[in-house]
Every structure is written in C-alpha cells, then in structure tokens.
Amino acid sequence: MATVFEPDGWDARLRVGLLVPDGDVGPESEWSAIAPTGVSVNASRFRFPVGAVEASADRISIAPVEFVAAPGPLDDAIGLLNPPLIDIYSLAFTSTSYVGEDADLVSRLSGRAGGKPVVTTGQALLAAVDHFQASKVLLVDPPWFPAELTKLGKDWLMRNDVGVARAEAAGLPSGQGNIHPGALHRWLCGAVDGIDLVLIGGNGFRAVGAINAVERDTGVPVVSANTALLWHTLRTAGRPTSDVTRYGRIFTD
Numbered sequence: 001m002a003t004v005f006e007p008d009g010w011d012a013r014l015r016v017g018l019l020v021p022d023g024d025v026g027p028e029s030e031w032s033a034i035a036p037t038g039v040s041v042n043a044s045r046f047r048f049p050v051g052a053v054e055a056s057a058d059r060i061s062i063a064p065v066e067f068v069a070a071p072g073p074l075d076d077a078i079g080l081l082n083p084p085l086i087d088i089y090s091l092a093f094t095s096t097s098y099v100g101e102d103a104d105l106v107s108r109l110s111g112r113a114g115g116k117p118v119v120t121t122g123q124a125l126l127a128a129v130d131h132f133q134a135s136k137v138l139l140v141d142p143p144w145f146p147a148e149l150t151k152l153g154k155d156w157l158m159r160n161d162v163g164v165a166r167a168e169a170a171g172l173p174s175g176q177g178n179i180h181p182g183a184l185h186r187w188l189c190g191a192v193d194g195i196d197l198v199l200i201g202g203n204g205f206r207a208v209g210a211i212n213a214v215e216r217d218t219g220v221p222v223v224s225a226n227t228a229l230l231w232h233t234l235r236t237a238g239r240p241t242s243d244v245t246r247y248g249r250i251f252t253d
Helices: 026-034 052-056 062-069 073-079 102-112 121-132 147-159 181-189 208-218 225-236
Strands: 014-021 039-046 088-091 118-120 137-141 164-169 197-200 222-224
Touching: 014 026, 014 073, 026 039, 026 208, 026 225, 039 073, 062 073, 062 147, 073 102, 088 102, 088 225, 102 118, 102 121, 118 121, 118 225, 121 147, 121 197, 121 222, 121 225, 137 147, 147 164, 181 208, 208 222, 208 225, 222 225
Parallel strands: 014 039, 014 088, 088 118, 137 164, 137 197, 197 222
Antiparallel strands: none
8 A cells, every 4th residue: 555645835836035023913813814725924023112112002103113114123123034045035014114215125135045035015005006007005014014104105105106195093993913904994985085096005904805895895905914915925926916815906907
C-alpha cells in the first residue's frame, strides 16, 4: 500500500509577509476569509504604542502613527520573518500613508527585506482609484480615527490627484469589537449619494463582510483597506485576482 501524506501548507504558490500592529486581529481575520487558495499569510507584528487614555476612549492619535512610520518598528517586524521564504511583504496599516511618503517607506523596508517587494495599503488604495477611474471618492475612516487624522488622509489623497468628494469617520460606535457588517452596510448605503467609489481606511476596521451587499444595493464600488491590500499584493506578485469572488468588484472588474 502506498504511503499517503496529508497537505501541510508548504506548497503555497505565494507567501506573503503581512505586517500587522500588535493587538490587532483585523487584517489576519479578513485576509483569512478572502485570500485565495495557495496564498500563505505569514504575519509579523510591530509596535503601535497607543496610550492607556487613548485605548480607554477607543481613539488613536497621530503620534503613534508617526512612531510606526519612522525607522524601527516596521524594520524590526520584517526582520522577524524569514526573507528567503517570503515572496512579498504587505503593510496592513493605512495611516502611515497619511503622515509620510510611501515611496521612502517602501524603499527602506524593501532594503530590510533583502530586495523583496513591499506593498503599502496606501499604494493599494491609490491603485484602486486608478482602476475604477474614480473622480468622486468617499474616504471612510474608522470611528476611532480623530478628525485631524482623517483630514490628513483627505489631504494625502488630494496630493495624489484623487478627487475627494467627502472624507469622514464612519458614524458608528468606536472600538473594533463594536463594528458589525449590518450597521456598516446601513451607514454606507446612506452615505454614497453622488459618490463613484468608496475607500474604507483602517485595516483594523471590520468591513469586508459588508462590501458585496453595499455594492449590490447601491451600485457603487467599495474598496476596503484589506481588500485593496490583498488585491494589489496579488497584482504586484503577478498572481490572478479573479479567484476572489465575494468581496467586491475590485477583484473581478
């Protein structure tokens, strides 16, 4: 009788190093739901020093975002993975793009990763705008983003020649555990009048479960931080995106 061995995951066609803030399960949760067969997601965590007062109020400030963007935390997270085994690195953190230059960040991190490609969520969101040729964009940030940070996000989009119709935090209770697809669906369906693309910032913002329903009910394409990042990671690695069929038009249009 021939010896039969069970699948052990080592035959992945693409190994992604997913860089995730400490204390956040959102990017891995959503990527595990939507990543196509053959994509291995290997997470490494970086320090995101939200203070006790901020955490108790379910709010963040700009200072810890700037800490992440500066040399140190992300470089260390890449170093904890094994560059020879990882094909591409993906940064699951939207707001570093709001406060810094992605080109500089990518150059620095790619050097730390032995020349492997690095994709940021900001790059992915901008690529999504180009993909849909959108001119009236709604940027929706998590309710724990302060107005100052969302304004930085709007300014960043406009610097990159994106037509921003509105930019605001979602009108939902703050705190990752308080976000549910039904409530997000209702809020988005009431917010898309005059909009031709919704961009959802914040990789810890629970959003992917609502995307298909919002697109179906409004006709407006919706791209979240995590769908954009996965889509752009697959494209950067030369892999097809059409195997993802239930998480937005971004993968199949």
